[in-house]
Amino acid sequence: xxxxxxxxxxxxxxxxxxxxxxxxxxxxxxxxxxxxxxxxxxxxxxxxxxxxxxxxxxxxxxxxxxxxxxxxxxxxxxxxxxxxxxxxxxxxxxxxxxxxxxxxxxxxxxxxxxxxxxxxxxxxxxxxxxxxxxxxxxxxxxxxxxxxxxxxxxxxxxxxxxxxxxxxxxxxxxxxxxxxxxxxxxxxxxxxxxxxxxxxxxxxxxxxxxxxxxxxxxxxxxxxxxxxxxxxxxxxxxxxxxxxxxxx
Amino acid sequence: xxxxxxxxxxxxxxxxxxxxxxxxxxxxxxxxxxxxxxxxxxxxxxxxxxxxxxxxxxxxxxxxxxxxxxxxxxxxxxxxxxxxxxxxxxxxxxxxxxxxxxxxxxxxxxxxxxxxxxxxxxxxxxxxxxxxxxxxxxxxxxxxxxxxxxxxxxxxxxxxxxxxxxxxxxxxxxxxxxxxxxxxxxxxxxxxxxxxxxxxxxxxxxxxxxxxxxxxxxxxxxxxxxxxxxxxxxxxxxxxxxxxxxxx
Numbered sequence: 001x002x003x004x005x006x007x008x009x010x011x012x013x014x015x016x017x018x019x020x021x022x023x024x025x026x027x028x029x030x031x032x033x034x035x036x037x038x039x040x041x042x043x044x045x046x047x048x049x050x051x052x053x054x055x056x057x058x059x060x061x062x063x064x065x066x067x068x069x070x071x072x073x074x075x076x077x078x079x080x081x082x083x084x085x086x087x088x089x090x091x092x093x094x095x096x097x098x099x100x101x102x103x104x105x106x107x108x109x110x111x112x113x114x115x116x117x118x119x120x121x122x123x124x125x126x127x128x129x130x131x132x133x134x135x136x137x138x139x140x141x142x143x144x145x146x147x148x149x150x151x152x153x154x155x156x157x158x159x160x161x162x163x164x165x166x167x168x169x170x171x172x173x174x175x176x177x178x179x180x181x182x183x184x185x186x187x188x189x190x191x192x193x194x195x196x197x198x199x200x201x202x203x204x205x206x207x208x209x210x211x212x213x214x215x216x217x218x219x220x221x222x223x224x225x226x227x228x229x230x231x232x233x234x235x236x237x238x239x240x241x242x243x244x245x246x247x248x
Numbered sequence: 249x250x251x252x253x254x255x256x257x258x259x260x261x262x263x264x265x266x267x268x269x270x271x272x273x274x275x276x277x278x279x280x281x282x283x284x285x286x287x288x289x290x291x292x293x294x295x296x297x298x299x300x301x302x303x304x305x306x307x308x309x310x311x312x313x314x315x316x317x318x319x320x321x322x323x324x325x326x327x328x329x330x331x332x333x334x335x336x337x338x339x340x341x342x343x344x345x346x347x348x349x350x351x352x353x354x355x356x357x358x359x360x361x362x363x364x365x366x367x368x369x370x371x372x373x374x375x376x377x378x379x380x381x382x383x384x385x386x387x388x389x390x391x392x393x394x395x396x397x398x399x400x401x402x403x404x405x406x407x408x409x410x411x412x413x414x415x416x417x418x419x420x421x422x423x424x425x426x427x428x429x430x431x432x433x434x435x436x437x438x439x440x441x442x443x444x445x446x447x448x449x450x451x452x453x454x455x456x457x458x459x460x461x462x463x464x465x466x467x468x469x470x471x472x473x474x475x476x477x478x479x480x481x482x483x484x485x486x487x488x489x490x491x492x493x494x495x496x
Contacts (some may be wrong), residue, residue, distance in 0.1 A: 009371045057372070089371045123257045123337045124305070124376060 004076065005064045005096040006098050011087040012057040013127040013236070020053045023248035027052075027061075028087060034083035035065060047102045048081040049109065049243040050192075055235030057114075057128070060091070064102040100245070108172070109246035110188045111197045115205070129182055130237030136183070136208035140177065142208040145174045147217035150198060155224035157192035157200055159232070167193060175205070186241075195232050203230035252324065253344040254310045255491075259420040260305040260483070261375040267299045271485050274334060275300075276307075282331035283313060293322045294438030295350045297357065297491040298440075307360075308339070309447030310491040312350040312485070348493070356420070356492035358436045363453070366429030377430055378485030384431070384456035386424065392455040393422045395465035396448060403472035405448055406441035407480070415441055424452070434489075443480050 008031075016024030021030065028046055035044035036152040049062045069164075071079055076093035085091070116122060117136065120244035125131070148157075151170040158167060185201050203220070206212040212220075212230060220228045256279075264272030268280065274293055283292035296309045319327055324341035332338070347353075364370060364377035365384065373379070396405075398417040406415060421436040433449050451468070456458040460468075460478060470474045 010406060011371050011374075085370060085375055090367060091368070120339070123259050123335060126259075128372060163262055 001067050001068050001098075003064055003066050003096050003098050003100055004073065004093050005062060005102065006076070006093045007091045008058065008061050008063060008156070009089045009091055010058050010061065011127070012052060013057050014087060015054060015057070015120070017052060017054040018048060018061070019056075020119060029061065030085055030088055034155075035067075035211075036079055037083045039067065039069065040080055042095070047104050049102050052057075052238075052240055053195075053235050055127075056238045056240065058240040059234075060110075060242040062102050062106075064096065064100060066098075075174050102243075105245045106243055107246055108190055108192070109189060109192060110186065110242040110244075111192065112188070112239045112241045113185040113197060113201045113206065113233060114239070115185070115233075116181060117182040117183050118177075122181070125182075127197075127204075127236050130204060130234050133207045137181075137210065138208065139209045140178055140214040141204045144204055144212075144214035144217045145176065147221060149174050152220075152221050154196055155194055156220050156226050156229045157196050157203070158226070159195040160226050162194045164218075169193065169196070171230060172198075197228075198233045198235070198238060199229050199231075201233040201237070206231065207231035249316050249346075249347055250310045251312055251314050251344050252321065252341050252348045253310060253348060253350065255339045256305050256306065256309050256311060256325070256342045257308065257337045258340055259302050259375070260300060263302060264308070264333060265277050265302045266306075267297060267298060268293075275306075278333055279311065282328055283315075285331045286327055297350050297354050298488075300488055301443075301483050302484075303375075304486045304488065305484075307486040308358075308490040309488050310316050310350050310354075310493075311370070312344065312348060314346075318400055348489075352458045353493050354491055355422065355439055355494055356436060357440060357488070358434065358490040358492075359440065360487045360489045361433040361435070361445060361449045361481060363419070363431040363433070363449070363481075363489070364429060365426070365431050369376060371428070373430075375484050378482050381458070382451060382457045384453070385458065386431075386456065388458075388462040389424055389456045392452055392460075392462035392465045393394070393424065395418075395420050400469050401439055401472060402444055402469075404468050404474050404477045405444050406474070407443040407447075411439065417441065417444070422448075446481045446483070446486060447477050447479075449475075449481040449485070453481065454478035 018027045020026050020028040031046045046063050046065045075095045077090040080090045101210050115127040116125050116131045121131045149171050153168050155167045171189040174184040266275045268276040273326050287446040294311050294313045298478050321341045325338040328338045328470050351374045364373050364379045369379045401416050403415045419437040423434040
């Protein structure tokens with residue numbers, strides 16, 4: 001038995017999210033079904049760095065699974081593509097020690113959130129960017145984001161459904177930059193709570209639009225009340241971009 | 249009754265092409281159904297600059313229709329968006345003289361064809377660019393394209409199913425340029441035969457790959473044999489980009 005680590009990309013549009021569920025098409029479900037076929041029906045369990053919600057995309061999700069097949073790592077993407085639907089692509093596969101775990105070994109994650117700020121909606125972007133028709137004051141968003149960088153209790157920036165007790169996380173980097181008609185939010189941290197990136201983006205957009213004062217971010221963080229932060233930005237603008245492990 | 253000209257965009261992925269048909273979802277079908285609803289059930293016929301095949305996109309298709317509704321032109325896009333699916337967007341609407349005809353008044357059309365030349369396929373591009381994994385010699389494609397510019401009988405560059413007798417067309421411009429990982433073919437002409445742009449692109453790709461000699465293009469044109477030109481490039485890389493009329 002050897003353990004394989006794989007970096008994958010998927011278009012979240014037609015999935016009910018990453019995690020397998022009794023009804024509905026999921027990324028994990030498709031991955032496991034492809035691997036079960038390659039393993040002639042023996043069940044293979046796939047572990048990911050974390051779940052993504054329905055509509056959320058991945059440019060660099062990481063998974064691991066164990067196998068007894070004698071396929072060289074560089075041939076694995078081809079083998080899996082014969083069984084996978086076109087909206088999941090295997091970017092790379094490598095052998096890792098059995099101590100590696102796609103979820104528990106994560107040391108850093110990067111998400112990107114894409115906002116379409118072109119004058120009008122682009123039909124080809126409708127599943128891949130969030131169309132935001134309001135004028136944004138980027139300077140005040142830059143002020144606001146500074147309060148979020150660093151180690152904080154992010155209780156006000158996660159879904160009230162979050163069950164994890166410890167809501168302290170560290171954001172290492174939070175960049176906001178424009179690429180043609182797309183405003184990109186790039187967030188790098190040691191871990192993220194449920195909906196955290198989408199609430200951060202929703203809050204920064206509210207700041208940019210003038211609905212929340214940039215300097216209120218410190219109070220919003222301190223008071224730990226989800227109601228004070230902005231709306232959760234929609235799923236289809238969000239990309240799990242990169243996952244970093246210790247030995248990478 | 250007044251005549252309205254409208255520029256529209258659509259994502260061709262989930263359509264069986266532009267033209268209405270008894271079964272299958274079409275752009276014309278959706279447009280007419282939206283307009284019929286706005287006209288309280290009276291049937292409205294929509295005329296386009298031309299058809300597009302299943303999977304082909306439009307960034308600037310032009311249509312016209314007649315209406316007795318008293319909606320100012322600038323409000324029409326909003327009205328139509330309330331009835332249209334998200335994969336068709338109305339970019340603009342203007343009133344035109346009743347002599348205007350979306351198909352018969354065309355003086356020039358522009359198509360673009362996008363080829364993904366990145367090292368590996370991008371899952372987010374799979375419906376919007378044609379993934380071409382082979383190395384291309386752009387210099388020989390530049391030589392080849394020169395033979396196509398100008399007025400020629402394009403019999404070898406149209407589907408053998410083409411029923412139109414006169415196969416002489418003029419190509420004014422044929423540009424090939426790179427935008428990040430996308431090789432764009434931009435073709436401007438006075439009119440195009442069935443599959444003409446896709447066969448031109450397929451042929452130029454065969455030249456770039458070394459399967460057809462660039463200087464053979466003159467013979468291929470002269471002999472008028474579809475078999476000698478390259479393969480028809482797939483639909484999902486093609487965009488009807490712009491349609492020009494006399495008074496624009």
